[in-house]
Amino acid sequence: MPALMEDPSTRLPAPQTHTAAAPTLTPRQTTLPKAGDAGVTLYPITKGPSSLPQDLTAFLHSEFSAEIERGATYPMEQPMALDQFRDYWFGTFAVVAVLDEEGTAPGEGLREGRKWEDVCLGTFYIKPNYPGRCSHICNAGFMTTNAARGKGVGQVMGEAYLEFAPRLGYKYSVFNLVFANNPASIRIWEKLGFSVIGRVPKAARLANSEELVDALIFGRELGN
Template sequence: MAYVIAKKKNTDEKPFDYLPKFHTLRDGTEVILDYYDNQDEEETYRILKDIVDDGQSYPQETMETIQEFKDYYLSHDAFVVRQAQTAEVLGAFYIKPNFPGRCSHLSNAGFIVKPSARRKGIARFMAQNYLYMARDLGYKASMFNLVFVNNEGSLKLWRDLGFVEIGRIPNAGNLKGVGFTDAVQFYYDFATLPQKQ
């Protein structure tokens, strides 16, 4: 039987004094990394639903309702990148324990970027901040369980940021239009991070 990770208790706590964080993308677009807010629900859900429907990078086969999205994506800490002028959600990520109990010091994260906003540096901006944010939430390390080998952009990003490949799972996912595909597992020890960003 698979383990269950308890949902984080609802609080209005905002643990980071460095959010919101402003950033300029490669194309000159001004963006803001901030806490997920209920106003982001529809846009964030739509981005994840489209990615799940595409069937190439997330293990779920469907994401049909906002409640499914909330149960999965919002169980712990969630953050968004908004376009500074319009507040449009361009990307998002969650941070949560990868395992329960005695192993809950290992974090996991899920990153999504709106298709029209890709290849502008949003994923790298989120990933670089994730390392510090997860550490500042008290996690000791990060472990990604399923980075499918066809997701070349994600593989490159984690390697560039210094993640260590700790394993490869043969035929881990039956991806849409591709078939059975291997997945790489990545690990990052937060003790190796410089103290400040």
Template sequence: MISIRQATGDDWASIWPIVQEVLAAGETYTFPADLAEDFARDMWLEKPPGCTVVAVDEDGVVLGTAHMGPNRPGPGSHVGTASFMVSSAARGRGVGRLLGEYVVQWLRDAGYHSIQFNAVVESNTAAVKLWKSLGFTVIGTVPEAFRHPRDGLVGLHVMYLKL
């Protein structure tokens, strides 16, 4: 049983190792692998109108996390965005799908018009497949915009879902 709940400041101790692991792999985010913890915390723990959530198992172990909110301020604030991270130990258990479904519904309920993911690494085929299964489309790809540690230069997709 996996549930999703709003994250609190106390969850950071469980979120940070996931963030470190994902960034150290260098395969899916455009942040430095050695991102400082204070910066990462400020970036990941969204302030209103955004929200950060955690996916937890029946024992309360944090398996993954997501944060969502407006993609841009002001006249662009009706378009939402989100980011997701799942621990390697929890991959393949549907955590990403549960987080994705939760975020889409949260943004819909919050009155957003659509969702834009700004930089989905095209070689991250599991994520691209998941987002497409949730109704997102690739509306453009910036060629060779991401230095993948194994695949070299790969594109970054912009993905979109009208709510």
């Protein structure tokens, strides 16, 4: 059975706990210690891609397409069309992280017309990893934008994930494909309490390796 992250055409319905809790979630405010304690707000996206500015989804689509073309972190070989990306990333539940702006009221950071290449730091989604009686186990996909790399955004998004996922009713998290030659990602998940619960030898043909790369499966109980 395919997991969502590996098969963009598959969409599992969110469990009832997720559907009920999602509208109650509010933005999370924090700072980036590696960027002079710059303020950042992480906005839950609970009403699908149509609730986002079109220029923002277009920007994130271009960032994700570039990530796919680099061929080192996601299993897809070809970028998605914009409409497919919008549904794949924002169709269930997602979070977008943007820099705070002086004079902007809380909750207004996702307004139309912002210079997203400067202020959008990254995004992640949360989805069930399995259907039905196992739908309380979730997975997530993360993307940091080019402008945000090296500023600790991955850590901030990981911390937000550990807040939002249990509030959506999920009990356990599985990351299906963390490639073994991605030490930055591995460090973040280990620091946040994840551990390796499985390994798939020679799982991926990646652009940054002449050899087939193992995939690590990370897991963590949520809510503790």
